[in-house]
Amino acid sequence: MNKCMAKTLCIAAPIADTGKTVAAVNLSAAFAVFEKKTLLVDCCPENGCLFGGKIEPPTDPPGLAHALDRRDADLSGFIVKTRLDCLHILPAGSGLDRAVNNAPDSRQAAITLCNAVSLQAQGYDYAVIDTPTASSVLTEAALCAADELLIPLRVDPAGAEYIEEGLSYIKKLLETAAGLRKEGRTAIRSAKILLNCCDDIVEAEALLGLEFFDRIRGICLNICIPEDFRVNEAFWFGKPVVCHDITSSGAYAFLDLAALWAGEDETVKTEKQEDLQP
Amino acid sequence: MKLAREDIIKACEKHLIKLIVKNIDRSALKQAVREKCDLAPGSDVSFYSGNIVTRNSQIAYRLDFSVQANLSVLLDRTGEAIEITASEKLPEEGELEAEQSTEEGGRRIASEIAQMISEINE
Numbered sequence: 129m130n131k132c133m134a135k136t137l138c139i140a141a142p143i144a145d146t147g148k149t150v151a152a153v154n155l156s157a158a159f160a161v162f163e164k165k166t167l168l169v170d171c172c173p174e175n176g177c178l179f180g181g182k183i184e185p186p187t188d189p190p191g192l193a194h195a196l197d198r199r200d201a202d203l204s205g206f207i208v209k210t211r212l213d214c215l216h217i218l219p220a221g222s223g224l225d226r227a228v229n230n231a232p233d234s235r236q237a238a239i240t241l242c243n244a245v246s247l248q249a250q251g252y253d254y255a256v257i258d259t260p261t262a263s264s265v266l267t268e269a270a271l272c273a274a275d276e277l278l279i280p281l282r283v284d285p286a287g288a289e290y291i292e293e294g295l296s297y298i299k300k301l302l303e304t305a306a307g308l309r310k311e312g313r314t315a316i317r318s319a320k321i322l323l324n325c326c327d328d329i330v331e332a333e334a335l336l337g338l339e340f341f342d343r344i345r346g347i348c349l350n351i352c353i354p355e356d357f358r359v360n361e362a363f364w365f366g367k368p369v370v371c372h373d374i375t376s377s378g379a380y381a382f383l384d385l386a387a388l389w390a391g392e393d394e395t396v397k398t399e400k401q402e403d404l405q406p
Numbered sequence: 407m408k409l410a411r412e413d414i415i416k417a418c419e420k421h422l423i424k425l426i427v428k429n430i431d432r433s434a435l436k437q438a439v440r441e442k443c444d445l446a447p448g449s450d451v452s453f454y455s456g457n458i459v460t461r462n463s464q465i466a467y468r469l470d471f472s473v474q475a476n477l478s479v480l481l482d483r484t485g486e487a488i489e490i491t492a493s494e495k496l497p498e499e500g501e502l503e504a505e506q507s508t509e510e511g512g513r514r515i516a517s518e519i520a521q522m523i524s525e526i527n528e
Contacts (some may be wrong), residue, residue: 277526285421292512295519302522309526319526337428343516347523 134167134252135389136245138274138316140259140267142297146287147280147324148172150363151353152258153180154378155278157368158386160215164253167207169218169245171270172260173225177217180363181210191221195244196231203248211371218248225263234265239313241269249273254389264304271305277319281348284325284355288335322385323352327377351384423456426467439473442490461488 139152149172156168170177171192178189190206208217221227231237249255257270271277279298281287287294298321308314321344326332329352333341353359354377362372369379432451439451455470461480466488469479480488 292515295512295515299515299519299522302519302526305526306522316526319523321523334425334429337425339432340428340513340516343513344520347520347527 134249134255135276136249136255136257136274137276137278137389138257138259138270139278139280140270140301141279141281141294142261142267142301143282143294144261146282146294147353148261149174149176149180149258150359151278151280151322151324151382152256153177153363154359154368154370154382155385156254156256157181157210157212157215157370158379158382159254159256159390160210160212161370161383162386162390163214164386164390165214165216165251166254166256167216167218167249167252169248169255169257169270169273170220171224171241171245171266172258173220173228173263173266174260175220175222177258178208178219179366181215181217181366181368189219189221191219191224192241192244193221193224193227195240196227196237197223199240201240201244201247203244207248211367215368216252218245224266228263228265231265238265238268238272241266242272245269245273267301268304268308271308271316272314275315275317277305277316278322279319280322280324280353282325283323283332283335283352285335287325291336291340319347321348323348325355326352327354328352349385349388351381351388353381353385354378356381419458423458423467423469427453427456427469430469435471435479436473438479438487438490439477443477 137155139148139155141148152168153176156166159166168177168181169192175189175191189208191203194206195201195203203218206218206221208219210217228234228237245255245257255273257274259267259270279301281294281298283291302319305314305316305319309316323329323332326335329348329350332348332352356369356376356378358373358376359369359378362369362378365372369376369382373379430453435451452472453469454472457468459466459468459480461482464482466480466482469481471477471479478489478491480490482488
């Protein structure tokens with residue numbers, strides 16, 4: 129079983145546009161606001177985390193792909209600094225898809241990537257792993273390295289329309305996690321659903337229907353990520369929302385979420401927000 | 407001057423009706439059927455049609471359900487029942503079964519996921 133010193137959160141959902149990368153970037157930044165040393169690990173070949181949290185992004189960044197290409201778990205030289213002192217990013221690296229596809233043994237590739245992530249996460253308070261929608265090897269590696277699983281679920285009218293399909297994909301992800309737990313390859317001990325694009329639990333109840341929502345109520349976090357244009361705007365400016373507009377509803381939600389894990393109280397949260405206001 | 411497409415507005419109204427139906431308290435509705443219509447409802451109350459109407463100069467939502475008889479339920483914007491009567495519109499063949507099986511499938515998967523996550527969280 130692979131274990132790293134940092135508390136490692138895997139953000140995964142085998143559904144496109146559910147907000148995995150945005151959640152990973154912004155939750156990591158919120159941890160950093162609380163001065164928790166955080167490593168954001170991009171297991172998604174699109175390199176989206178680097179795009180959303182960059183300061184001066186390298187044009188062709190090496191990263192996780194190097195661990196597979198060179199069989200070298202030490203990726204410390206590829207860690208990218210961000211505008212927040214406590215937030216670092218380990219990029220996916222160019223050609224991560226190709227490296228995974230070329231690996232002769234997919235199980236071994238997942239183990240190699242997991243070991244590389246665990247090694248880099250040492251010395252951090254938190255590691256947050258963003259996963260791709262579709263690659264089983266990369267998702268498996270992320271699940272192996274994590275001790276908590278966070279599943280974003282989009283609950284706006286469009287997402288609610290396809291909720292059944294979305295849940296059937298999440299079921300497959302949970303089956304993978306259960307299989308890895310059985311084999312002793314992951315230390316995941318907690319899993320929660322993060323309701324995305326809805327203001328609060330009442331809105332989720334309305335959109336999904338009470339009878340339906342009651343079935344998943346106990347496994348959903350009480351904090352929802354609201355539909356906030358500032359969150360998307362920040363991403364396209366290459367910033368986490370806490371660096372773009374700390375007073376926005378999206379920033380508040382991610383700070384609440386980070387405080388939930390970091391155990392920060394309301395006073396500390398307000399002080400940090402005041403520090404970051406322009 | 408046209409500001410929006412008619413079909414889009416109709417689709418939005420249909421969506422609103424669907425969301426209201428999702429949030430109807432089925433057991434309260436069955437109780438109302440027993441008390442107001444003197445009917446014994448079967449295992450489920452199924453929605454098959456709905457519309458936005460006006461009643462006493464107020465917007466109301468007319469929802470047509472099928473139990474063992476067909477009903478028209480009229481409620482105001484605060485969710486209070488205004489009237490429950492026999493519906494004039496009959497459900498089309500296949501409508502009830504399709505709605506029931508889709509909803510049931512979604513709830514089943516939701517329960518399975520809740521169970522799987524609970525096992526991880528134990």
